[in-house]
Amino acid sequence: MxxxxxxxxxxxxxxxxxxxxxxxxxxxxxxxxxxxxxxxxxxxxxxxxxxxxLGNFSAGWSQAYLGDAIFSSALVVICSLLVLVAIGAPAAYFVARCKPRLGYGLYVFFLAGMILPFQLALIPLYQTMRDIQLLGSPASLVLFYAGLQMPFTIFLYAGFIRTIPRAYEEAAKIDGAGELLTFVAVVMPLLRPITGTVLILNGVFIWNDFLTPLLYLSGSDWATVPVAIFSFVDQYVTEWGTIFAALLIGVLPVLATFLVLQRSMIRGFASGVKG
Structure with missing residues (x-):
């Protein structure tokens, strides 16, 4: 009723x-x-x-150098996401399927990495990047984001893997598949919904981050979209139409990606696998 x-x-x-x-x-x-x-x-x-x-868009694109900035941001985001998925998914599989005590200890360890603010290590990480001569290179951001978002990625994957019945893996092992082949051929295809969630949440955070690219890429030609728009606003503070057009251009790639992957994100949050 x-x-x-x-x-x-x-x-x-x-x-x-x-x-x-x-x-x-x-x-x-x-x-x-x-x-x-x-x-x-x-x-x-x-x-x-x-x-x-439409003149604001052409002015914002050329004056803020958004073409180069979008390329830099896309390069950092794509490389970071590849590292996060390539390492986070198998690591989460081990955490979810290993012995209960070991798995619980590793799970708590990664949760601690989510709780601690990265600002605590901001200066040491900056000094490390300087010592290994990666400042001014997108590689420094890829390493930073891969380490920063890895606990969150493992947290999402591990929670989803625990909902997958072990019968899928046991059937593959009966057919002679090893652990690696079982993960690649059986488990990884089942992780597509949560992988969409991982890509969206991490990608949006990395794309919108301002502080880290400002520190690590300062003075280089690899400015990301937030840094490029910040420099542009500081220079053209009175041309609000051009500034807002530049902001809108910077938002469009993330919005388009979200619209493409939103169904996967919803399925990932549901964390269910239908047999």
């Missing part, structure tokens, strides 16, 4: 709409100002642009 629509339900809907409007308002400002010329946004900054102005 369906529930009746009550005043409480109506009030709850109003509250949720208000919350959604609060979160959507900054996005509305971002989009509206990106499509307005300077004269239009000075006269009516919040009105809908009936005659969209």
């Amino acid at each position: 369906s529930k009746r629509y009550t005043i409480g339900s109506f009030l709850l809907e109003i509250v949720m709409i208000a919350v959604a409007a609060v979160f959507a308002f900054p996005i509305y400002i971002l989009i509206v100002l990106a499509f307005k010329s300077e004269e239009n946004w000075r006269e009516a900054p919040l009105s809908v642009p009936l005659d969209p102005y």
Whole structure:
């Protein structure tokens, strides 16, 4: 029997709409100002642009060097994600399938890595990157993000692997497959939903990170999107239409990736495997 629509339900809907409007308002400002010329946004900054102005995008792309910045960010994100998946998935498989005491100890160890703030090691890590002469190179960011996000990645994978029935692996071993072949041929295909979640959550964090690229790539030609936009805003502080257009361009790759992988992310959060 369906529930009746009550005043409480109506009030709850109003509250949720208000919350959604609060979160959507900054996005509305971002989009509206990106499509307005300077004269239009000075006269009516919040009105809908009936005659969209596209000059802000070409100016933001060229003046902020967003092409090079997007390439740098994409290179760092892709390489970091490859390392995280290649190491995190088998490591989580070992944690989830090894002896209970050992597995629990390793699991707690990786959880501690999630709890401790990386700012505690910010200066030592910077000095280490300087000593091994990786400052100014994307490799320094790949190493940093792989180490920083590895506990979180193993946490996600291990939780999902525990929901997979061992019967799949036992059947493969009966057919003569070893541990490595069992993981690659049987377990890894089952990890596609959680892999989508790993890619989205880690990718968004790495793409949007500002502090680490500012420190590690300072003075180099490998500025990422947040650093490039920060430098651009500092130089063109009064050209808000161009600035917002540059911000919108920087957001689009992450948004497109999220739309492609959102179903995998939802299935990963559900953490269920249907036999």
